[in-house]
Amino acid sequence: xxxxxxxxxxxxxxxxxxxxxxxxxxxxxxxxxxxxxxxxxxxxxxxxxxxxxxxxxxxxxxxxxxxxxxxxxxxxxxxxxxxxxxxxxxxxxxxxxxxxxxxxxxxxxxxxxxxxxxxxxxxxxxxxxxxxxxxxxxxxxxxxxxxxxxxxxxxxxxxxxxxxxxxxxxxxxxxxxxxxxxxxxxxxxxxxxxxxxxxxxxxxxxxxxxxxxxxx
Ligand SMILES: [Zn+2]
Numbered sequence: 027x028x029x030x031x032x033x034x035x036x037x038x039x040x041x042x043x044x045x046x047x048x049x050x051x052x053x054x055x056x057x058x059x060x061x062x063x064x065x066x067x068x069x070x071x072x073x074x075x076x077x078x079x080x081x082x083x084x085x086x087x088x089x090x091x092x093x094x095x096x097x098x099x100x101x102x103x104x105x106x107x108x109x110x111x112x113x114x115x116x117x118x119x120x121x122x123x124x125x126x127x128x129x130x131x132x133x134x135x136x137x138x139x140x141x142x143x144x145x146x147x148x149x150x151x152x153x154x155x156x157x158x159x160x161x162x163x164x165x166x167x168x169x170x171x172x173x174x175x176x177x178x179x180x181x182x183x184x185x186x187x188x189x190x191x192x193x194x195x196x197x198x199x200x201x202x203x204x205x206x207x208x209x210x211x212x213x214x215x216x217x218x219x220x221x222x223x224x225x226x227x228x229x230x231x232x233x234x235x236x237x238x239x240x241x242x
Contacts, residue, residue, distance in 0.1 A: 030050065031050050044077060047074045053067055053068075085106075094126065102126060106118055116148065128168075146161035166194070213239075
């Protein structure tokens with residue numbers, strides 16, 4: 027059961043009141059995707075996590091926070107007429123939020139990568155393959171700024187999947203080969219073998235983590 031709580035936010039850019047929602051609780055049943063996209067109930071939350079000011083277009087996870095002091099910020103923000111307060115998220119808004127994140131500091135690459143990936147997930151739901159591919163490429167680019175080796179094991183696996191689903195099979199193979207030998211065991215090894223098979227077949231479809239496990 028997912029509980030959402032109404033939240034009145036004041037846009038820090040223009041001072042307008044914005045209706046938003048806060049997630050109080052949720053459950054998760056089922057396997058996530060290989061790129062760590064959550065199973066259905068938790069997945070639906072991404073439609074409520076973004077805040078968008080309909081007056082000025084400021085968009086982010088928390089628009090009551092100071093916007094970036096970057097000369098491009100005011101040029102970048104735009105209103106999204108397809109967004110409404112009950113269902114604020116669109117793939118374009120997540121892309122915009124990611125672009126705004128990148129205006130803060132380079133340390134926000136990781137957060138921007140996450141927002142680009144959420145844009146891809148919404149594009150997946152809308153069957154917009156090309157946009158999803160573009161967002162995955164941007165997400166991977168941002169993640170690479172930190173460096174593959176500095177990522178946690180789960181995020182290394184996630185990056186392989188992002189590359190494959192972006193149809194960058196060469197990069198996916200490179201990342202599989204770079205995966206630390208010491209971690210190549212158990213579930214990780216199964217996932218890597220599964221990924222390599224998909225890459226060899228140039229398969230960029232969505233698969234679940236549980237798809238990599240043998241059928242009982
Ligand atoms: Zn505003």
